[in-house]
Amino acid sequence: MSSRFREGAQRFAERRKREDDAPRLTAEVPTLRTLRLEVEERRGTSTLAESKHVRHIIVDRAPALFVLPCGDSMCHDGGHDITHSLVSGLRRGLTEVEVEDQCMGSIGTATCGRIVRVIAKATYAT
Secondary structure (H helix, E strand, O other): OOHHHHHHHHHHHHHHHHHHHOOEHHHHOOOEEEEEEEEEEEOOOOOOOOEEEEEEEOOOOOEOOOEEOOOOOOOEOOOEEOHHHHHHHHHOOOOEEEEEEEOOOEEOOEEOOOEEEEEEEEEEOO
């Protein structure tokens, strides 16, 4: 088994454990019904998004943990933990929460610096 495969498997196991140990989203925001994340990622020096995608969160089963991997395959120990900002906005009942975060991982000897911008769109029980 290659060391790269072992490292990937270990990261996956660690992520799964963090998700399993995290409080459930429904416990943190009981009135939340739907949640959609619009995710854009770009290099720190660019104003144009290099990648965009939408994530639909299954609220009934989701952990209250929002950690996105860095989109640069060369980045080491990077990612974006937007949990605090996002859950804080959801607790306040906001229907749209915007979070921007810079990756602090490394590419060689330099800081990665990729930027992720997430627009969360939520609905709540009335």
